[in-house]
Amino acid sequence: xxxxxxxxPRTRLGRSRWGGGAAALVLGALxxxxxxxxxxGALYAWLGxxxxxxxxxxxxxxxxxxxxxxxxxxxxxxxxxxxGAAERPEESVESAWYxxxxxxxxxxxxxxxxxxxxxxxxxxxxxxxxxxxxxAVTLMMLSFLARYQLAKRADA
Amino acid sequence: xxxxxxERRHALGWSQQRLADExxxxxxxxxxxxxxxxxxxxxxxxxxxxxxxxxIEELFSPE
Numbered sequence: 001x002x003x004x005x006x007x008x009p010r011t012r013l014g015r016s017r018w019g020g021g022a023a024a025l026v027l028g029a030l031x032x033x034x035x036x037x038x039x040x041g042a043l044y045a046w047l048g049x050x051x052x053x054x055x056x057x058x059x060x061x062x063x064x065x066x067x068x069x070x071x072x073x074x075x076x077x078x079x080x081x082x083x084g085a086a087e088r089p090e091e092s093v094e095s096a097w098y099x100x101x102x103x104x105x106x107x108x109x110x111x112x113x114x115x116x117x118x119x120x121x122x123x124x125x126x127x128x129x130x131x132x133x134x135x136a137v138t139l140m141m142l143s144f145l146a147r148y149q150l151a152k153r154a155d156a
Numbered sequence: 157x158x159x160x161x162x163e164r165r166h167a168l169g170w171s172q173q174r175l176a177d178e179x180x181x182x183x184x185x186x187x188x189x190x191x192x193x194x195x196x197x198x199x200x201x202x203x204x205x206x207x208x209x210x211x212i213e214e215l216f217s218p219e
Contacts (some may be wrong), residue, residue, distance in 0.1 A: 087180030091197050093188045155184075155193050 013073075014082035028076045033068030037061040091156060101147035108143040109136070157216045165202050165217070174191045179180045193219075 016025040041061030045053040188194035
């Protein structure tokens with residue numbers, strides 16, 4: 001067995017890559033999450049119409065906090081200290097599934113956006129750009145998820 | 157690719173997870189390689205040969 005796996009027990013949460021145990025990792029991730037949620041909340045409150053600023057801040061901060069926690073954990077965690085984590089994930093079969101899914105999603109998005117652009121320009125249809133981009137991102141995520149699961153199932 | 161991984165692993169009395177830990181890859185990767193559905197990268201193939209004390213040619217052969 002190699003040094004990493006032999007020397008330190010792996011845990012579900014893992015340890016911080018800059019030293020300290022799981023508590024330091026959680027604290028660091030929480031700090032990042034609070035800064036991110038606070039910034040996003042403040043930005044959303046500032047950009048909105050007058051009145052209801054506190055509510056907008058609270059809603060945006062609450063929505064962003066879990067994302068910030070996940071992001072903070074991903075940034076701070078020592079990957080080799082997480083239970084079940086592969087030391088060389090880029091050489092694992094999951095990496096091949098990821099690549100297959102990414103390539104498929106790229107093709108899906110090219111076709112969808114190309115056809116969509118043609119349809120919009122022919123019909124002259126006007127839509128909200130924010131909604132359009134949100135739809136494109138959602139489609140991209142769904143396509144990737146479906147293709148990854150298909151690649152995984154084909155190998156199972 | 158055909159391979160003799162399962163037999164060699166069983167001879168050592170190792171689980172798939174143990175072999176995955178030795179190689180630094182996921183257990184699913186070991187499963188896929190053993191079933192011949194995923195060809196390992198050259199570094200993984202060399203590590204496999206090192207683990208089993210044989211050559212890559214002894215481990216893998218074209219179908």
